[in-house]
Amino acid sequence: MVRVETVIVGAGLSGLACASLLEKHKKEYLIVEKSNRVGGRVGSIYENDYIFDVGFQVYNTAYAESSRILDLKNIDLQLFKPGSVIHNGKKFHMVSDPIRDPKNLFSSLFSSLSSFSDKLKVLLLIYELSNYRIENDISFDMTTLEYLKQRKFSEKFIDLFFSPFFSGIFLEKDLKTSSKFFKYVFSNFSKGMACIPKNGMQKIPDSISNNINKENIFFDHALIKIDRSKILSFSNSIDIKADNIVFTGGSENLIKKKSAKYNSVCNLYFVTDIDIKNGKYIHLFPKDDLINNIAILNKVSSSYSASNNLLSISVLGDFSTFDIPINSIKKRLSNYFGGSESNYDFMKRFDIKRATIIQNKDFFKKRSSFLGEGLIVAGDHTVTGSIEGAVCSGLNASNYIIKR
Ligand SMILES: Cc1cc2nc3c(=O)[nH]c(=O)nc-3n(C[C@H](O)[C@H](O)[C@H](O)COP(=O)(O)OP(=O)(O)OC[C@H]3O[C@@H](n4cnc5c(N)ncnc54)[C@H](O)[C@@H]3O)c2cc1C
Numbered sequence: 001m002v003r004v005e006t007v008i009v010g011a012g013l014s015g016l017a018c019a020s021l022l023e024k025h026k027k028e029y030l031i032v033e034k035s036n037r038v039g040g041r042v043g044s045i046y047e048n049d050y051i052f053d054v055g056f057q058v059y060n061t062a063y064a065e066s067s068r069i070l071d072l073k074n075i076d077l078q079l080f081k082p083g084s085v086i087h088n089g090k091k092f093h094m095v096s097d098p099i100r101d102p103k104n105l106f107s108s109l110f111s112s113l114s115s116f117s118d119k120l121k122v123l124l125l126i127y128e129l130s131n132y133r134i135e136n137d138i139s140f141d142m143t144t145l146e147y148l149k150q151r152k153f154s155e156k157f158i159d160l161f162f163s164p165f166f167s168g169i170f171l172e173k174d175l176k177t178s179s180k181f182f183k184y185v186f187s188n189f190s191k192g193m194a195c196i197p198k199n200g201m202q203k204i205p206d207s208i209s210n211n212i213n214k215e216n217i218f219f220d221h222a223l224i225k226i227d228r229s230k231i232l233s234f235s236n237s238i239d240i241k242a243d244n245i246v247f248t249g250g251s252e253n254l255i256k257k258k259s260a261k262y263n264s265v266c267n268l269y270f271v272t273d274i275d276i277k278n279g280k281y282i283h284l285f286p287k288d289d290l291i292n293n294i295a296i297l298n299k300v301s302s303s304y305s306a307s308n309n310l311l312s313i314s315v316l317g318d319f320s321t322f323d324i325p326i327n328s329i330k331k332r333l334s335n336y337f338g339g340s341e342s343n344y345d346f347m348k349r350f351d352i353k354r355a356t357i358i359q360n361k362d363f364f365k366k367r368s369s370f371l372g373e374g375l376i377v378a379g380d381h382t383v384t385g386s387i388e389g390a391v392c393s394g395l396n397a398s399n400y401i402i403k404r
Contacts (some may be wrong), residue, residue, distance in 0.1 A: 002240045004030045004038060006401055007232055009223050010248035012040025013066075013205060014378045017394030020069055020211040025402050030240065031212075032232070034222035038209045040249060041355070042387065044107060044200030045348075051200040051304045055267045055352045056295055056312045059204065062192025063388035065395060070207045076198040078301040079276035081280040087336060088160060089287035094278060095161065099189045118157040125151070125186065134180050134364050134384065140338050140369045141361045144170075147179035162282035168293040171263035171316055171356045184384055194282070198301045204387065226254050230374065244404070246373040246397045248390075252377045260357040261380035268329065269348040270309040271319035274339040279309065281338075290324075291332060292316050310347075320351040357385040369393070370400055 006022060008015045011033035019152070022029045037043065045052045059077060061067070086093045099122070144166060148158050163175060169185055170177040197203035209217070225233040232240045250259030279299030285291045295312045298305035311333070315324065330341040357380060369377045378397040383389035
């Protein structure tokens with residue numbers, strides 16, 4: 001039987017971050033990963049000169065711990081323009097980001113969506129949340145929608161800005177997500193910029209995995225059982241005995257610990273020869289019953305498509321057992337961006353059932369990740385459902401092991 005000091009279950013960002021610190025401290029570890037690649041929920045497919053990220057997601061330059069362990073020069077982050085282009089059912093409104101760029105709050109463009117008092121309230125929120133940390137927030141939790149109403153934002157502003165913008169991040173339309181996560185995301189957006197690596201989101205896990213010895217990752221190893229003496233059994237190989245086990249990706253359910261529940265999303269890719277104005281902005285569609293948001297990825301990083309515009313479309317919810325009406329999407333695209341349906345070619349579809357974790361009210365009540373006897377739960381759900389949360393959870397686990 002193989003014996004190893006620490007086994008990390010999962011080569012997502014949390015597992016990789018954990019391994020990178022153990023490697024730095026010359027600790028013995030092994031990552032076991034059920035798939036054949038690093039990155040877990042962050043990944044890209046490289047096909048026919050296109051880059052298809054598996055689900056639309058962005059990095060935020062305010063992610064402090066992630067920025068410390070990533071080789072940012074190599075990743076070469078490409079920035080979205082701060083703000084969004086919102087289609088109100090009739091036409092597009094260009095909205096300079098009221099969070100990052102408050103001086104634009106008072107521009108005429110923004111005025112049509114919000115009242116003077118909404119603008120002042122945004123400024124106040126930016127000020128109050130500038131150093132926000134969930135762990136220091138002892139306030140009574142509520143849903144994001146309740147929080148925005150409590151702060152007396154107008155319904156129009158909630159419907160046309162907060163709701164489409166944050167539903168694209170939470171991947172749920174009702175803003176049921178904990179107000180604490182809202183405050184965390186709002187604070188990050190006021191400090192940082194949304195961006196993607198030049199050559200796809202996959203470059204984020206790839207960059208962390210450059211800090212770890214590749215021989216210490218066992219791919220195609222699905223952990224199926226753990227016994228009381230910390231012997232791990234896999235479907236395809238010999239057993240491994242470990243002193244410490246770091247669970248990520250919900251693998252703690254093998255020791256009967258509850259793991260997270262997820263929001264789902266369907267991510268569609270289309271290409272078009274139609275030129276799209278303001279392509280560096282995320283486009284939001286609060287009045288569309290299918291399309292929540294669209295990003296024109298090659299406008300942000302030309303590596304995503306050498307020729308045509310590549311549209312990444314997010315449809316919120318679990319459509320894995322449904323047909324998505326591709327012709328109807330094409331029709332909507334031609335209404336929004338011009339041309340006819342034949343100008344839009346469907347390229348790819350990803351149904352991501354386990355996308356962002358559900359972080360409803362009271363999600364952030366104190367829980368311990370350290371279960372004793374070398375059993376440690378990591379993963380984004382132990383910190384925040386984000387790239388930064390996953391990285392922090394992995395670093396927390398390795399720091400615990402190093403001190404132990
Ligand atoms: C569509 C989408 C959009 C998102 N948008 C954003 C965004 O814009 N910004 C942001 O910051 N975050 C975003 N996120 C969230 C972010 O991607 C995650 O928080 C982060 O990647 C989670 O990393 P993790 O290591 O905790 O979990 P995972 O990535 O789920 O990794 C867990 C790993 O463990 C492996 N595993 C599980 N069980 C076993 C087992 N029994 N044996 C072996 N291996 C196992 C899995 O195969 C997986 O590789 C988004 C996520 C999705 C899917």
